[in-house]
Amino acid sequence: MQYDTLTTKGTKPSSSRKTITYDMKISHFSSVLFLLFCSNVVLHEFVAIVGAMPLYANSRWIVNGEGKRVKLACVNWPSHLETLLAQGLDKKPVTEIAKTIVLNGFNCVRFTWPVALATNDSLASTLVENHFRSLGLNGAIAGLRANNPIFLRLPIIRAFQIIVKILGNNNVMVILDNHLSKPGWCCQQTDGNGFFGDEYFDPELWLRGLTNMATMFKDTKNVVGMSLRNELRGPNANIDIWHKFMHEGAEAVHSANPKVLVILSGLEFDNNLDFLRQQPIEVSFTGKLVFEVHRYASSMGNAWEIGNPNVVCGNFMNNLMGSAGFLLEQGFPLFLSEFGGDQRGINVNDNRFLNCMFGVIADLDLDWALWALQGSYYLRQGIVDMEEVFGVLNKDWSGIRNSSFMQKLHAIQPPFQGPGCQEMSPYNIMFHPSSGLCVQKKSIRHPVELGPCSKSNAWIYSQQARTIMLKGTYSCLQAVGVGQPVKLGVDCTCSTSKWEIISDSRMHLSTKLPDGEIVCLDHSGSNGVIVTNPCKCISGEINCEPASQWFKVITSTRRIVL
Structure with a gap:
């Protein structure tokens, strides 16, 4: 996600439980469980449909092994920052976080990771407690000891694997998103992580990381997709180089794990895929290719605040269709893998954008992933326990930040149409x-x-x-x-x-x-x-x-x- 230096995006849970296996009790979450497949199915049917894995691309739709549409209604949960651990484990037990995700209607998590986690064996094998101590995060260590003590004694990569497994135990699908190469906050134009060949972005190391991660989870049923790279950007961005390495990345992932969807991002902070009109990407496989796009209010500066909302919304829709939406017409799924805004409701720019965005998502019946789950970060841009006002959860992870926002989100979680959804005439x-x-x-x-x-x-x-x-x-x-x-x-x-x-x-x-x-x-x-x-x-x-x-x-x- 592209942000100004200290605007926020993120959150983490909290609690005083001592182990990651316990009988779950949630008193603060009253959201209705929206089941994100065709029909208003009950829970056992939901589990059965999730179980019909892997997923495939069928024209513009994502479907399961039975050919029925599976609408991705995801939330982003970052694990790509310096701590290399999913946010919030110092706030709430991990199983409680997983159940909270489900209770709020999400059926998948876009789980972010840096290349270093999959290629630097020394870093990946470091114990979580030692890594947090090296960052001076003694308060977070105390929170982990209270809520998820077992994670302190785990190697970082093992902690990552266990979180994916716990999400699977709760019937939550996972999309593994390579967010950047060097762990940290993303994204700036010149942060060295933006494009192939940048200071920290070694294409060969990236390919090795994709292969390693795809191989690691090839037998993990709930890992349904891999996003090759988040928000390609910067002065070195080049269409021909994009084609070269995204082709190689797609082939590497599919070769290592042919079950997963292969998700490709565009240029300009993943705002633009227009270049594919003239030069489509070619891959050796079929039924697995998905494209992703991002949109925030900031994609149009402060136009939402200073312009006529109808005109700005119309321009926004035209731009989205011209830069990415055309892929739906060409028969590819388009995954809105990041969108969001300040959930406190005090930002006019975000409020107007979100009203328009919700209308667009409903109209196109898009697959999507909200930024973000977390209400805070262990450490972000040098700030300890930084609040994420874009987060579904509040800062201490004790409840929902904005129930009115969640009501809007619930409306777009189920599918409106698609394969297996033809239960009535249109x-x-x-x-x-x-x-x-x-x-x-x-x-x-x-x-x-x-x-x-x-x-x-x-x-x-x-x-x-x-x-x-x-x-x-x-x-x-x-x-x-x-x-x-x-x-x-x-x-x-x-x-x-x-x-x-x-x-x-x-x-x-x-x-x-x-x-x-x-x-x-x-x-x-x-x-x-x-x-x-x-x-x-x-x-x-x-x-x-x-x-x-x-x-x-x-x-x-x-x-x-x-």
């Missing part, structure tokens, strides 16, 4: 990104309102007729007036039943009232009722906030649960 869901809820009509007595997307009604939006019909009925969505709740009616020819998707964000649904005023669907507030109000931020205004009126019309074929 229909539409009206997704409200800023709340993570969807438009529904529970009964005649209830208003049209927001509710869990898992219980959304099936709608049919016709761009030609400009109607929003309740699937299987003659009823359509109608406006009543400014500030008034919308309703279902049977006169679908009147102007108040005609809806157009407007604005650059493609997330405003507008209609015309009898007096000629143009209004848009709007979320009225805490009661969740859907109303119509004058459309926001349509005319290029800057100091405006359209999020309450952003509704993404997405296509789904999954079963509706009433």
